[in-house]
Each structure stands twice: as structure tokens, then as C-alpha cells.
Amino acid sequence: QSALTQPASVSGSPGQSITISCTGTSSDVGSYDYVSWFQQHPGKAPKLIIFDVSHRPSGVSNRFSGSKSGNTASLTISGLQAEDEADYYCNSYTSSDSVAFGGGTKLSVL
Amino acid sequence: QVQLQESGPGLVKASQTLALTCTVSGGSISSGGYFWTWLRQHPGLGLEWIGNIYYSGSTYSGVTSYNPALKSRLLISVDGSKNQISLKLSSVTVADTAVYFCARSGAGRGTILDNWGQGTLVTVSS
Numbered sequence: 001q002s003a004l005t006q007p008a009s010v011s012g013s014p015g016q017s018i019t020i021s022c023t024g025t026s027s028d029v030g031s032y033d034y035v036s037w038f039q040q041h042p043g044k045a046p047k048l049i050i051f052d053v054s055h056r057p058s059g060v061s062n063r064f065s066g067s068k069s070g071n072t073a074s075l076t077i078s079g080l081q082a083e084d085e086a087d088y089y090c091n092s093y094t095s096s097d098s099v100a101f102g103g104g105t106k107l108s109v110l
Numbered sequence: 111q112v113q114l115q116e117s118g119p120g121l122v123k124a125s126q127t128l129a130l131t132c133t134v135s136g137g138s139i140s141s142g143g144y145f146w147t148w149l150r151q152h153p154g155l156g157l158e159w160i161g162n163i164y165y166s167g168s169t170y171s172g173v174t175s176y177n178p179a180l181k182s183r184l185l186i187s188v189d190g191s192k193n194q195i196s197l198k199l200s201s202v203t204v205a206d207t208a209v210y211f212c213a214r215s216g217a218g219r220g221t222i223l224d225n226w227g228q229g230t231l232v233t234v235s236s
Contacts, residue, residue, distance in 0.1 A: 034221045038157075045211060045226035046157065051218055089157050093219040097175050099147075104156035 003028065003100030004090055011108040017078040020105045022090030023071060028100055030071035034093035037066055037075045040104075041086045050075060077107070085109045112137040114212050114227035122206075124236050128199040132212030132227060139193050142167025145220035146195040148186060150208040151229070158208075161186050162220045163195065175220065207234045 005023040012018040022029065022037075029035060035053045038046035048057055050066035053073060063078045073092070077084055090102040118130035132146070139146070147162040161176035165188045176184050185198040195212060209231050213223040 032219070034218045036218065036221045036223065038223070040157075045213075045228055046223070047226075048222065048224045051222040051224075057224060087156075091157075091159070091221050091223075093221050096178060097219075098177060099159040099162070099175075099220050101149075101157045101159055 003094070004092060004102035006088075006090060006102035006105045008103070009106045009108065011110055012077075012080045013110050014080050014082065016080050017076060018080060018107065020075045020077075020088055020090075020107070022073040022075070022092075022102045024073075024092055024100065025071055027096070028071075028092040028094040029068065029073050031095060032093045033068070035066070035068060035073045036091050037064075037073075038089045038091070039084075039086045040089065046089060080109050082109050112214070112225055114214065114225060116210060116212050116227045116230040118210075118230060118232070120231060120233060122202055122232060122234050124203055124234055125201055128197070128202050128206060128232055128234070130197045130210055130212075130230065130232070132195040132197075134193045134195070134214075138167075138190075139165060139188060139195070140167040140190040143216065145215040146186075146188060147213045147215055147220060147223060148195075148197045149211045149213060149223075151211070152208045160184065160197065160199075160210075162215070163188055164220075165190070202234045204234050204236055206232070208232060
């Protein structure tokens, strides 16, 4: 069982926006702004797309944005494109000085 | 550009020790200031953080943080002279079959994993 809870799957049509949630506790997401999001295509290593809740690394599209409220972090992808179809994972620093990951969300672009 | 490459046996027998190495090229581990991290992904499943080592580049061996569920079987270390990070997981079972990744985080208490190896599949046989 993953420490952070994500929906197993979400879907959207090209051009639409979707949001993926990542729910933790007051011992991780709720206490630290150290939340990152990763995109993983089949057979590939994960790619960092959001760090420190809402910051984008250089080169990542501004269609990706992140936010946090309480114990829940969220990733929003706007203007969905076929290439966005992938698995998405969140992580968070925890009070036990470890890093927890969410179980992952499969995004389908219909 | 810094690149990471995992290596090690692809097949390990149950009860033995899984040993992997992550070789860093294009930069020196001894420059310090990074969390060198091991993660794994069971077939068809999500990512699991195994642990990391924060290496400042000084003469000491670094500070480790481990997944509590694996801590009793785990050892992560750095060899600055070889530019390598190693993982040793003892008493493995078939449940340890996974793709193992090494990755680097520069900040965020180890959450900002911005550089990954390609991963290596390790199968544990019974």
C-alpha cells in the first residue's frame, strides 16, 4: 500500500484539462512543500515535471502546473495532448526523514 | 551532462544479497550536495523509494535515509573514487523482483529527482 493516495486512472480529451490528486497526511504532504510530480512513459525512466509543489523544471511545458491544499497536492495538465498519455506519480518528504510515493495514476487521452 | 547507469546481476537467488552499482558519468560525485537515491518498480506497479545517501563530497561516508520497510536489509554507500553509488539488499525474496533505478536529487530533501538511470531488471528466483 502506497503512502500517498492517487486515483488509479483519469482520462480526458485532447485540449481539455485534467487534475490528478495526491493525498497524504499531516506527516508528509500537509507539513512540507517538498512535493514533486513525475511523468513515466512505458519502458522509460520517470521524468520530473513539478517540484516543490508548484515549480516547473526548465524545459517542462507550462501546461503542467501543481498546487497544494492541506494534505492534498494536485497536478493539473491543461490543453491535453496525445503525448501526455502516461503514468504520473507524486512524492513527498515525510516526517520520518524518508520519501513517500503515490501509487501512480494512468492518464488516458481519449 | 551527468548520466547515471545501473549495473549488476539480473538474476539473484532467494535468501542471497542483491548488489547493484550506479555509475555516474559527466560529473563528480565528490562535488557534493546531492541525494543519491535508489528506487524500484515492481512489474506493472508503481514506484517505491528504497533510500538515499546525502554525500557532501568530504571525506566522510555520507548520511543515509532508508525506507522503513526495507531498512533492516538495506545498505547504501558511496565510493567517491569510483564515482559510484552502491545498493545492497540482503535476504531477498521473489517480492524483491523489480526494475531498480538510481537517481539524483539536488534539493527538496531528496524529492527532486531530476536525473535518472535507465533502470535495471533484477529477478529473484526461488
